[in-house]
Amino acid sequence: MKAKEFALTLGLSAGEYDQIEKGMGREPNENEIGMFSVMWSEHCSYKNTRRELRKFPTTGPAVLVKAGEENAGVVDAGDGLALAYKIESHNHPSAVEPFQGAATGVGGILRDIFTMGARPVAFMDSLRFGRPEAKGDDGKRTRSLIKGVVSGISHYGNCVGVPTIGGELVFDQAYDGNPLVNVFCLGTLRHDQIRRGAAKGVGNPVFYVGAKTGRDGLAGAAFASRDLTEESKADRPAVQVGDPFVGKLLFEACLELYARPDLVVGVQDMGAAGLTCSTCETASRGGSGIEIELDLVPQRETGMTPYEILLSESQERMLIIVHKGREAELKEIFARWGLDAAEIGTVTETGRVVVKEGGKVVADVPARILADDAPVYEREAKVPAKLAERQKLDLRKILPAKPKVREDLLKLATSPATGSRRWVWNQYDHMVGLRTVVRPGGDAAVLRVEKPGGGWVHVAMTLDGNGRWCAQDPREGSKALVAEACRNLACAGAVPLGLTDNLNYGNPHDPEIFWTLREGVEGMAEACRFFDLPVTGGNVSLYNQSPAGPIHPTPVVGVVGKVEEGVRLVPGILGKGGGVVLLLGTQESGGLGASLYLQEIHGVLAGKLGKVNLKAEKELHQLMRSVLKLKGVRAVHDVGEGGILWALAEMTFGEESGGAEVEIPCGSNERPEEALFGEGAGRILLEVDEEAVTGIEGLAKEAGVGCYRLGKTGGDIFVIRCGVVKEKWAGKELKDLFHNSLPKVLE
DSSP: OOOOHHHHHOOOHHHHHHHHHHHHHHHHOOEEEHHHHHHHHHHHHOOTHHHHEEEEEEOTEEEEETTTTTTSEEEEETTTTEEEEEEEEEEHHHHHHHHHHHHHHHHHHHHHHHHTTTEEEEEEEEEEEEEETTTHHHHHHHHHHHHHHHHHHHHHHHTTOOOOEEEEEEEEEGGGGSSSEEEEEEEEEEEGOOOOOOSSSOEEEEEESSOOOOSTTTHHHTTTTOOOOOOOGGGGGGGGOHHHHHHHHHHHHHHHHTTTTEEEEEEEEETTTTTHHHHHHHHHHHHHHHEEEGSSSSSSSSTTHHHHHHOOSSEEEEEEEOOOOOOOHHHHHHHHTEEEEEEEEEEESSSSSEEETTTEEEEEEEEHHHOOOOOOOOOOOOOOOOOOHHHHGGGGGOOOSSSHHHHHHHHHHHHHSOOOHHHHHHTTTSSSTTOOOOTTTTEEEEEEEEESSSSEEEEEEEEEEEEHHHHOOHHHHHHHHHHHHHHHTTTEEEEEEEEEEEEEOTTSSSSHHHHHHHHHHHHHHHHHHHOOOEEEEEEEEEEETTTTEOOOOOOEEEEEEETTTTTEEEOOOSSSSSOOOEEEEEOOOOOTTTTTHHHHHHHHOOOOOOOOOHHHHHHHHHHHHHHHTTTTTEEEEOOOTHHHHHHHHTTTSSSTTOOEEEOOOTTTTTTHHHHOOOOOSSEEEEEEEEGGHHHHHHHHHHTOOEEEEEEEOOSSSSEEEETTTTEEEEEHHHHHHHHHHHHHHOO
């Protein structure tokens, strides 16, 4: 097969091949074409999204490592403490091999964090599947995917001893053929422990450390950069196989290595594109070259070709450059941890990645062309043809003549889409390391982290996405996501420090899909600028579609923050009674557009999404942090999916929770369903002591934020009034449905 024909079979375009040939000044060989196919894939190069990603704000006083500079972003948390964090996707691998796809997603993001010199301290995951209650083969496959993915995440995370402390689990028909598995990891380090991934110092040795190389994960980056089809099961060899026990040994060995003064020059994990990526990226960052000998690469399979060794994505492997003369120190550390440490090459001054096998050159490519000079495209964008029709639909024609609020709420409690996620987090060790302060199920997770100079600080993290919102209005939906993430941190008393995002979309060659991506990025960028929230990196996952069609446009944002001094952490559930229920923020419901209520109760995605008032949001967040410094605050929970009624219901689902009697304001031109289930932003619910109300009202007035008394807590009955609606139910009735809905479907 001719070189150009071979390149086309690997996903490169004819124009891209011509660019490669021009850049190299000759016809590339098979190994070199393979290297370009993975490095110039969407997964590694972001060639279809790089122009859009430049719209994000990436700088700020807290930023220590910017987006795109290294494997993960790093921000300053004060007192010499730094936080390294990032989110990555493993969508396609999880679709064809759910257990290993999810497990290696955890392993991959773990390496991104400890590569920076940080100790990983927490995971969160954002998971999206089709409907598990569906009949026939679709439901059976979805249930199998859910169990496989959750098992894979728990297996790897539990084995390496890093807690999974929260996340989200979404069921929607839009993800039937293409589930989403996004994993977020946080690590801690001192400022002086930050490690860089640059190959510098001519003559310095290049080491391969960790597990041996096999044929698993072959060209996985290219596999993740094309649509899923009915034949995608044949791509299982592109799915990596992880070993968390080796992963644990690897990160402990690396952290011990980093502690040796002036030993390590540069470090890079072998993730997507494996040995190819780690060599060309470190060489390009360092303005140098690297020469390696493949016969020295530890291999667990016989007869591997240069092409296979270069493109393998076998897990638990790292490339480390050390100062010449100190090789013995590295070998001693890795031998003690029972891991391979092979000197496979040296740093050169050529600016090229030269690969040899038995002394014979089998690939010779300029590092910068591979790592940084992939083509950058600006795709055609077009407003989706059916979007305006969905937005203009008269939602009141969908609603019944007489509200059925009690019946609707029971349906929500019964649905696995809204039920308790305890079935998931009970499989995760969320307490290992003894740092977890706020456990899964709250608005944000909180960790206790030791400061370099002694003492402790609380760090909060949250993960949010909403495909429905972004399908109906990608710009406003993305703004709402950032606002919700910051609001979640405010409910934990935390100031946001930085954001990482995972942009999950369909095929960028479709103008309607690319329009939603562009709008989503611009909406997210606007909100981040307003909240002074730098984007320190993340992941773009495109081609998320199957023969059934594309997924909803689904950006997912992870935000980390520092809990302010003096804040009292409170739960998100009501106590036994005797408290006052307050609403902070706005009384505007935002309407039912793109709401969970419409989807779960009436089976439609329709209506216009309410606009986010970023100024009001920011004022609310600042107020919330002040309120949490007062005595008498018993519980706090933000209003999001399901609206204010579902938020109140969730606050009664705790083991010791009692009931409440509340009245929700209903506008004169508003249906009760809109007031109760609308998902308008900018609202937080509180349970407080009677004695605390006056102080909170004073702070709210000073801040210019609304504060409304809704009712009181007590008893075992939940009573709700809203306009013409007055309903009540036993708290236990709703609670049992909520906690059993997901296990009932899955088990």
